[in-house]
Amino acid sequence: xxxxxxxxxxxxxxxxxTSQETELAAVLDAFGGDVEKATSALADLAARRRQxxxxxxxxxxxxxxxxxxxxxYKLGHEKVGAVQDVSLEIRQxxxxxxxxxxxxxxxxxxxxxxxxDKPDSGTVTIDGHNLAKLWDSKLSEFRNxxxxxxxxxFYLQPFLNVRTNLAVPGMFARLSRTERASRITELAEAxxxxxxxxxxxxxxxxxxxxxxAIARALLNRPKIILADEPTGNVDRTNARAIMQLFAEVRxxxxxxxxxxxxxxxxxxxxxxTINLRDGRTT
Amino acid sequence: xxxLRDNFVLATTKLRARRxxxxxxxIVSGILFAVLILTSLLTxxxxxxxxxxxxxxxxxxxxxxxxxxxxxxxxxxxxxxARVDKLNTARLDAQEKExxxxxxxxxxxxxxxxxxxxxSPDGKTIKHVNPETPVARQVIVQMTPDNALRDITAMAKxxxxxxxxxxxxxxxxxxxxxxxxxxxxxxxxxxxxSGSYGGPGKIDAFSVFTxxxxxxxxxxxxxxxxxxxxxxSKPGDPIPIIMPTxxxxxxxxxxxxxxxxxxxxxxxxxxxxxxxxxxxxxSACYRNLAAxxxxxxAEQQAEEIATGSRQAGYQKPSLVYAASTSPCxxxxxxxxTRTAEEKALATKQAAFDKTxxxxxxxxxxxxxxxxxxxxxxxxxxxxxxxEALISSFFTSSLGQxxxxxxxxxxxxxxxxxxxxxxxxxxxxxxxxxIEFSDRPTQKNFIDEKVCDPSVDPVECSKKxxxxxxxxxxxxxxxxxxxxxxNTFLNYVLIGIAALSAIVMxxxxxxxxxxxxxxxxxxxxxxxxxxxxxxxxxxYTGILATLSFLVALVIGLGVAIYAEAAYSxxxxxxxxLAFNSSDxxxxxxxxxxxxxxxxKILGFALVVSLVSSSVPIAHNLSRNPIKDMRxx
Numbered sequence: 026x027x028x029x030x031x032x033x034x035x036x037x038x039x040x041x042x043t044s045q046e047t048e049l050a051a052v053l054d055a056f057g058g059d060v061e062k063a064t065s066a067l068a069d070l071a072a073r074r075r076q077x078x079x080x081x082x083x084x085x086x087x088x089x090x091x092x093x094x095x096x097x098y099k100l101g102h103e104k105v106g107a108v109q110d111v112s113l114e115i116r117q118x119x120x121x122x123x124x125x126x127x128x129x130x131x132x133x134x135x136x137x138x139x140x141x142d143k144p145d146s147g148t149v150t151i152d153g154h155n156l157a158k159l160w161d162s163k164l165s166e167f168r169n170x171x172x173x174x175x176x177x178x179f180y181l182q183p184f185l186n187v188r189t190n191l192a193v194p195g196m197f198a199r200l201s202r203t204e205r206a207s208r209i210t211e212l213a214e215a216x217x218x219x220x221x222x223x224x225x226x227x228x229x230x231x232x233x234x235x236x237x238a239i240a241r242a243l244l245n246r247p248k249i250i251l252a253d254e255p256t257g258n259v260d261r262t263n264a265r266a267i268m269q270l271f272a273e274v275r276x277x278x279x280x281x282x283x284x285x286x287x288x289x290x291x292x293x294x295x296x297x298t299i300n301l302r303d304g305r306t307t
Numbered sequence: 308x309x310x311l312r313d314n315f316v317l318a319t320t321k322l323r324a325r326r327x328x329x330x331x332x333x334i335v336s337g338i339l340f341a342v343l344i345l346t347s348l349l350t351x352x353x354x355x356x357x358x359x360x361x362x363x364x365x366x367x368x369x370x371x372x373x374x375x376x377x378x379x380x381x382x383x384x385x386x387x388x389a390r391v392d393k394l395n396t397a398r399l400d401a402q403e404k405e406x407x408x409x410x411x412x413x414x415x416x417x418x419x420x421x422x423x424x425x426x427s428p429d430g431k432t433i434k435h436v437n438p439e440t441p442v443a444r445q446v447i448v449q450m451t452p453d454n455a456l457r458d459i460t461a462m463a464k465x466x467x468x469x470x471x472x473x474x475x476x477x478x479x480x481x482x483x484x485x486x487x488x489x490x491x492x493x494x495x496x497x498x499x500x501s502g503s504y505g506g507p508g509k510i511d512a513f514s515v516f517t518x519x520x521x522x523x524x525x526x527x528x529x530x531x532x533x534x535x536x537x538x539x540s541k542p543g544d545p546i547p548i549i550m551p552t553x554x555x556x557x558x559x560x561x562x563x564x565x566x567x568x569x570x571x572x573x574x575x576x577x578x579x580x581x582x583x584x585x586x587x588x589x590s591a592c593y594r595n596l597a598a599x600x601x602x603x604x605a606e607q608q609a610e611e612i613a614t615g616s617r618q619a620g621y622q623k624p625s626l627v628y629a630a631s632t633s634p635c636x637x638x639x640x641x642x643x644t645r646t647a648e649e650k651a652l653a654t655k656q657a658a659f660d661k662t663x664x665x666x667x668x669x670x671x672x673x674x675x676x677x678x679x680x681x682x683x684x685x686x687x688x689x690x691x692x693x694e695a696l697i698s699s700f701f702t703s704s705l706g707q708x709x710x711x712x713x714x715x716x717x718x719x720x721x722x723x724x725x726x727x728x729x730x731x732x733x734x735x736x737x738x739x740x741i742e743f744s745d746r747p748t749q750k751n752f753i754d755e756k757v758c759d760p761s762v763d764p765v766e767c768s769k770k771x772x773x774x775x776x777x778x779x780x781x782x783x784x785x786x787x788x789x790x791x792x793n794t795f796l797n798y799v800l801i802g803i804a805a806l807s808a809i810v811m812x813x814x815x816x817x818x819x820x821x822x823x824x825x826x827x828x829x830x831x832x833x834x835x836x837x838x839x840x841x842x843x844x845x846y847t848g849i850l851a852t853l854s855f856l857v858a859l860v861i862g863l864g865v866a867i868y869a870e871a872a873y874s875x876x877x878x879x880x881x882x883l884a885f886n887s888s889d890x891x892x893x894x895x896x897x898x899x900x901x902x903x904x905x906k907i908l909g910f911a912l913v914v915s916l917v918s919s920s921v922p923i924a925h926n927l928s929r930n931p932i933k934d935m936r937x938x
Contacts, residue, residue, distance in 0.1 A: 136932050139831065141831060142932055165833050165834060165836075168830075168831065169834075174832060180824065184320040184323040192313075193317075194832040196317070197829070197835075241832070
């Protein structure tokens with residue numbers, strides 16, 4: 026159960042060992058008594074230790090390639106470069122955070138990868154498809170089969186129960202009802218919402234809504250999940266649980282997950298972080 | 308393509324949003340479409356019922372009536388005036404000569420002039436022929452060949468008429484005219500000397516007997532003959548007659564119904580009259596002009612003698628006629644104290660008059676046999692409410708008056724002499740009816756062969772055309788009503804389409820605008836534009852169908868109420884107005900027509916789909932990222 030995994034992760038932070046207490050005291054001292062900064066530094070350290078201690082992950086082939094991609098928007102009479110000359114490669118199975126301050130181009134980059142937006146220059150190649158060359162309907166088909174979107178505000182259909190909400194991407198993929206039902210059961214169990222399937226979104230907590238949104242994104246078994254601030258609208262505990270859930274999804278389905286986040290703690294749980302500033306990678 | 312069931316699931320979720328707005332939309336558009344449904348139900352019902360009622364009388368027949376235009380065209384014809392003038396002079400000369408020969412006084416200035424001289428506006432005088440004079444009549448007959456039937460037959464032939472019939476107005480408007488028919492009621496002649504025709508709205512049938520007594524070919528009268536009665540009669544038998552209901556009431560000694568009598572009471576009265584009509588005995592008195600004049604002289608003398616006898620030195624006339632003591636009594640001489648010289652002069656005068664065309668007085672009692680009833684004259688314009696509407700549109704057919712069989716009349720020498728009178732035949736008393744197999748042929752004939760001289764006399768005189776009109780139905784049959792209604796319905800449709808489109812655009816536009824975020828999410832999860840359009844189109848279709856269902860409930864509700872409230876009254880009124888043979892026939896106001904309902908549903912769908920097309924297209928052209936960001 027993925028739930029147990031993220032429960033354990035939560036309990037780790039609540040039961041520090043004696044050596045950690047000593048370390049905390051030293052770090053507190055180093056940060057002049059600022060508890061928040063000291064805790065953050067320690068978490069960073071722990072993450073690096075976990076990454077270093079973890080066996081080297083074997084990723085799949087490159088699935089996302091951005092080659093000198095730029096995208097400008099008009100703001101009044103001025104043109105603003107939301108994404109400027111960004112080139113990057115992401116492999117199958119990577120869990121990546123895109124971070125940066127507000128307006129740095131994180132969401133634009135995510136939309137370019139998801140085919141919701143088109144670059145002014147450069148090429149975006151996803152799973153071998155140059156998105157610029159896909160017609161609108163082919164692009165929709167591509168999104169439906171290859172990409173799963175998770176949004177900060179969940180965007181569940183308020184008048185559909187959880188089960189039907191989960192089924193929506195399958196409707197557009199023309200999955201049979203039986204196949205959809207089977208996948209919904211599996212995913213609901215995986216994200217821990219089996220007992221909420223017949224409920225309306227308004228009857229769910231924030232965390233349950235986001236887990237529903239993640240399950241919806243997974244219905245068509247996409248190769249890539251793009252999550253825009255997935256923890257932005259839930260509390261700390263749920264944020265951790267959601268990040269744990271992404272990790273589990275990656276483990277279970279080998280999905281490439283790209284998360285746009287402001288949340289440093291969330292970013293720390295990923296394999297790598299792409300930092301953006303003024304539309305450029307740093 | 309999104310599966311239908313999935314599409315339905317996604318489309319119906321939109322019905323849960325903006326419920327108040329949706330409710331108002333459904334009610335408003337439902338009312339609009341209910342107007343159409345109601346119109347369909349009522350129109351179909353009314354037309355169906357009318358067609359059912361129109362199976363009786365002449366309303367289901369396609370007739371054109373044409374009457375001899377009279378000789379008025381001749382009156383200003385110089386040739387006609389010259390011929391009358393010449394003949395008149397010759398006649399006066401001959402009369403003068405004969406009077407001289409017989410030794411009787413004769414002053415040509417006292418004779419009614421065949422040609423009057425009337426002052427014209429420019430100060431001159433114009434000659435005007437007096438058609439009542441024997442000379443004028445003689446010339447009119449000479450100059451007007453009686454070829455009406457031949458002309459009408461030739462004119463109608465290309466249209467393959469199913470029959471050409473004749474009618475003849477037997478009586479005359481003036482009591483001093485040639486033929487006078489006076490009805491007899493309760494042993495008294497009912498002579499309308501006052502010129503009053505009864506109370507407002509209704510005309511007393513007896514007062515207009517002589518003006519409306521008309522002989523029709525049997526085929527025209529047959530639809531009005533009561534069950535068990537027949538138009539056929541042998542020479543010497545009473546003449547079959549169809550009379551107004553108020554005349555039957557009087558003859559049966561029944562009190563007329565109160566003006567406020569309910570339709571049911573009136574229907575019961577009609578049923579009663581019909582059952583008793585064949586037992587009615589009715590007679591009228593015929594007098595020619597000579598007999599009428601003699602009767603008038605006798606009545607005047609009786610008055611004079613009654614007044615004069617109270618005056619000293621009053622001397623009774625030497626020849627006194629006996630005033631009638633029983634109905635239809637020929638005027639006889641009561642006392643004759645004339646001298647032998649006076650008698651000889653009178654004999655000479657009689658011989659003179661006979662030489663110059665005077666006829667012997669004829670007085671004859673004519674028994675009739677009642678074979679049918681028609682509504683009281685003027686009664687059909689009195690009703691109020693929906694019944695009046697129907698009645699005023701479809702007053703029956705034959706008209707209101709007194710009708711006898713032309714075939715039966717021709718077997719009687721007296722009637723035959725009137726029916727064959729050459730002057731009366733060409734002076735407007737005779738009419739012809741051309742019957743066609745269907746309305747389009749009737750209409751074609753009217754369009755091509757009929758003109759109205761009061762509208763376009765020049766055109767009428769140029770072309771060989773008839774003065775005629777459709778006969779049997781004042782609205783020129785139900786077909787025109789249908790056509791007019793279809794035109795009206797088209798305007799109603801356009802109006803309703805516009806109004807419902809406005810309502811729909813408002814609601815659908817709002818729902819679509821509300822769902823921009825949802826559209827963006829659907830686009831993100833891989834929905835194609837046409838799949839999203841599909842969802843909204845189905846939603847629109849569901850909305851239209853719901854509107855239609857609301858309309859159906861409203862429309863049916865109102866229609867059923869109207870049927871319950873008005874059908875009984877209308878049935879009675881229609882039976883009265885159409886003089887229906889079956890007095891218990893029902894006039895249904897509503898008739899269901901599945902095709903009409905499907906058309907209205909289709910119309911609702913088209914209107915809503917057209918209304919939604921712009922908001923949907925606008926929605927699909929929006930940038931999903933922008934919409935999500937705005938949210």
